[in-house]
Amino acid sequence: TLPADHPLLRGLNPEQLAAVTLPPVPALVLAGAGSGKTRVLTTRIAWLLATGQASPGGILAVTFTNKAAKEMLARLSAMLPLNVRGMWIGTFHGLCHRLLRAHHQSAGLPATFQILDTQDQLGAIKRVLKERRIDEDRVKPKELQWFIAGAKEDGLRPHDLSARDEDTRLKIELYRDYEAQCQREGVVDFGELMLRAYELLRDHEPLRVHYQRRFRHLLIDEFQDTNRLQYAWIKQLAGDDVGGRFVPCGNAVMAVGDDDQSIYAFRGARVGNMSDFVREFGIAAPIKLEENYRSVGHILHAANHLIDHNRQRLGKQLRTAQGQGDPLRVVELPSDFEEAQWVIDEIRHLMREDGVPAHEIALLYRSNAQSRALEGALFNAGIPYRVYGGLRFFERAEVKHALAYLRLLENPHDDTSFLRVVNFPPRGIGARTIEQLQQAAREAGCSLHDAATAVGGKGGAHLVAFVAKLDVMRERSAGRPLREIIEGVLADSGLIDHYRGEREGAERIENLQELVNAAESFVTQEGFGREAVALPLDETAAATVDADAAETGETLSPLAAFLTHAALEAGEHQAQAGQAAVQLMTVHAAKGLEFDAVFITGLEEGLFPHDNSLSSPDGLEEERRLMYVAITRARRRLYLTHAQTRMLHGQTRYHIPSRFLDELPQESVQWLSPRRARAAAGGWGAAAAPGALVQPAWGRSGLGDERPAGLAGIPAAAPPSSSPPAVSASGAEIRKGMTVFHTKFGEGRVLAIEGQGADARAQVDFRRHGTKWLALAVAKLTPVA
Ligand code: ATP
Ligand code: MG
Numbered sequence: 001t002l003p004a005d006h007p008l009l010r011g012l013n014p015e016q017l018a019a020v021t022l023p024p025v026p027a028l029v030l031a032g033a034g035s036g037k038t039r040v041l042t043t044r045i046a047w048l049l050a051t052g053q054a055s056p057g058g059i060l061a062v063t064f065t066n067k068a069a070k071e072m073l074a075r076l077s078a079m080l081p082l083n084v085r086g087m088w089i090g091t092f093h094g095l096c097h098r099l100l101r102a103h104h105q106s107a108g109l110p111a112t113f114q115i116l117d118t119q120d121q122l123g124a125i126k127r128v129l130k131e132r133r134i135d136e137d138r139v140k141p142k143e144l145q146w147f148i149a150g151a152k153e154d155g156l157r158p159h160d161l162s163a164r165d166e167d168t169r170l171k172i173e174l175y176r177d178y179e180a181q182c183q184r185e186g187v188v189d190f191g192e193l194m195l196r197a198y199e200l201l202r203d204h205e206p207l208r209v210h211y212q213r214r215f216r217h218l219l220i221d222e223f224q225d226t227n228r229l230q231y232a233w234i235k236q237l238a239g240d241d242v243g244g245r246f247v248p249c250g251n252a253v254m255a256v257g258d259d260d261q262s263i264y265a266f267r268g269a270r271v272g273n274m275s276d277f278v279r280e281f282g283i284a285a286p287i288k289l290e291e292n293y294r295s296v297g298h299i300l301h302a303a304n305h306l307i308d309h310n311r312q313r314l315g316k317q318l319r320t321a322q323g324q325g326d327p328l329r330v331v332e333l334p335s336d337f338e339e340a341q342w343v344i345d346e347i348r349h350l351m352r353e354d355g356v357p358a359h360e361i362a363l364l365y366r367s368n369a370q371s372r373a374l375e376g377a378l379f380n381a382g383i384p385y386r387v388y389g390g391l392r393f394f395e396r397a398e399v400k401h402a403l404a405y406l407r408l409l410e411n412p413h414d415d416t417s418f419l420r421v422v423n424f425p426p427r428g429i430g431a432r433t434i435e436q437l438q439q440a441a442r443e444a445g446c447s448l449h450d451a452a453t454a455v456g457g458k459g460g461a462h463l464v465a466f467v468a469k470l471d472v473m474r475e476r477s478a479g480r481p482l483r484e485i486i487e488g489v490l491a492d493s494g495l496i497d498h499y500r501g502e503r504e505g506a507e508r509i510e511n512l513q514e515l516v517n518a519a520e521s522f523v524t525q526e527g528f529g530r531e532a533v534a535l536p537l538d539e540t541a542a543a544t545v546d547a548d549a550a551e552t553g554e555t556l557s558p559l560a561a562f563l564t565h566a567a568l569e570a571g572e573h574q575a576q577a578g579q580a581a582v583q584l585m586t587v588h589a590a591k592g593l594e595f596d597a598v599f600i601t602g603l604e605e606g607l608f609p610h611d612n613s614l615s616s617p618d619g620l621e622e623e624r625r626l627m628y629v630a631i632t633r634a635r636r637r638l639y640l641t642h643a644q645t646r647m648l649h650g651q652t653r654y655h656i657p658s659r660f661l662d663e664l665p666q667e668s669v670q671w672l673s674p675r676r677a678r679a680a681a682g683g684w685g686a687a688a689a690p691g692a693l694v695q696p697a698w699g700r701s702g703l704g705d706e707r708p709a710g711l712a713g714i715p716a717a718a719p720p721s722s723s724p725p726a727v728s729a730s731g732a733e734i735r736k737g738m739t740v741f742h743t744k745f746g747e748g749r750v751l752a753i754e755g756q757g758a759d760a761r762a763q764v765d766f767r768r769h770g771t772k773w774l775a776l777a778v779a780k781l782t783p784v785a
Pocket of ligand 2: 037038039592
């Protein structure tokens, strides 16, 4: 072994050092945010390679995003004089995709199978419903999508499911139809990538044994957000099922995670995987890292204090060696508009006075809808910004159209793509013709492409012409460089001409040209044609395993590889740090990232914590973990804002401050007065004078009612000792503690009353609908005896 002062190990603390240099045994690193988990993982891979304990082909590492995988590869090649290209480092989806490409026959897939992103999947589901003539009101496509995704995440096929009610029975049948349709068309959705890859290993012993022997080291980041199926997939690579019991095969599995950052339970993530992992791999004690290297004292203290309100915790400590830094700044603004203005002023201040670069500033919010006000303000202020989430490049309509043509070149039987562009640009193929075509395809049991000649009439002639056009495009593209293929398709499909004639076509054409650029940089970055790392095959499995070239993706044509890249990228709603612009994203998208300055906006009850979560303690705890993730993204400065009123979904709504603000340690928080008051206290942008500090409005004063008009931020009046009665729209007097009845929500208990007169609102905990705030001027509440 190398000495501990090896350059790779320099600067690690003793616990990190122990984790990095651990002998090859299963291990769990359980540690809080910013404690260096990801860094430990990367350094361990480098260490294993540098000391010759593993070859690049013997390591499999799972990251949370493709971006993180790329970063890890970049860091590794900076650390080591090795060619790390071709290493199995990627997301679960990326790695499963690679496995399926290499063994598509064993997996029962055509060589040219394509990936359906979430949008395409919804389209495919709608077709299934249509085929059965089931109204979308009866079975909502989105609901069916969730049902199928949920089943797959639990590793369940239709025949594994049973139904107690009619509704579920129908959904199971539709799931079966959907599977058959995907199989026929040679497409797989994201859930299918995982499930197929899992079944591939489960059902093909020689393959499983091969990969078990090959990947002696398995490393997984963000383990707390793995779902049941992902964990089961890891287990396939690390052991066998012997009579219903899991027996590890001795591989070194290192999982790193933080139970306090589990924020995907709504998507099937299972913190229980952590305790299962400890039990099934016989881990004596998790490794703990307790030093936080990211945030200053006040920020860390706030995060620790907040998360302490959760009951379901494994329990961890975090300390920082850095100074206390500045306290968190909390500010209340009258409206979302003013909130955005305040944020802009503060950003200007940060950039000008403190020299914080734009890309080191992040604006976080709970849901995408909130970004609009912030975007508008940034735009008007001329501050460069970038929004993550929402519609990504590969999800834009014009880009998807172009991709559909490209996919049809690869696989003409991809009906989803076929339907997307059969009449786009318009070529006289109407809905009736398409229905006839679908009917013919169903009867013949073939793809739409192959059924085209079966439709008569004028529409039929157009169809045949379309298919002939596709075939010509395919022939022309053979053997050409990717760039030329795409340019050819953009011209031959008629897309460019079509958008030329459109009012907002210029931007769409730009995006199509951007697609050519994206392909170009994809080819250079992925280095097609460059040599891949040679990975020796295990002899026992050599007969069943395709050549290694397939494993490294080299047999994929550049077009196929690019289409895969586009599909996987579209499914990833994760931000990328490092652009020269202020970063806007949801808290979910900020996972794993860090910034000098962070603004968490919209800290209001109903928004963050989100309405949907309030009815269950689990939901609330997940929201609190989300808040913990948000806080711990900040290195030096953290701002928390909330607005009294907010335009959402076309309505102005009144909000009260988030309970999370109350759960912060007051000694680490500085309550700022809003803009107007701050102006009086010393000018725009000046730090609030100590006298201007105000108490949190939450639960103490209402919506400015007890405060001098127009000075909402001046120190609030002393909190009333008991809440005053208020009058409901029903005419009844409502008091705190009362049981009341509401025609829509039923019975509930009044938890709090705020404001007076027309502003009066009551917080009611409804038995069946959870906690809600109701404006008493509107809501009819009647006391229940
Ligand atoms: P998260 O839970 O948010 O994913 P993490 O535990 O993965 O966080 P890292 O992102 O690995 O933490 O590290 C946080 C920051 O601390 C990074 O900037 C990293 O470079 C730095 N860091 C980690 N360990 C050390 C160390 N021993 N010395 C100096 N800096 C460190
Ligand atoms: Mg990390």
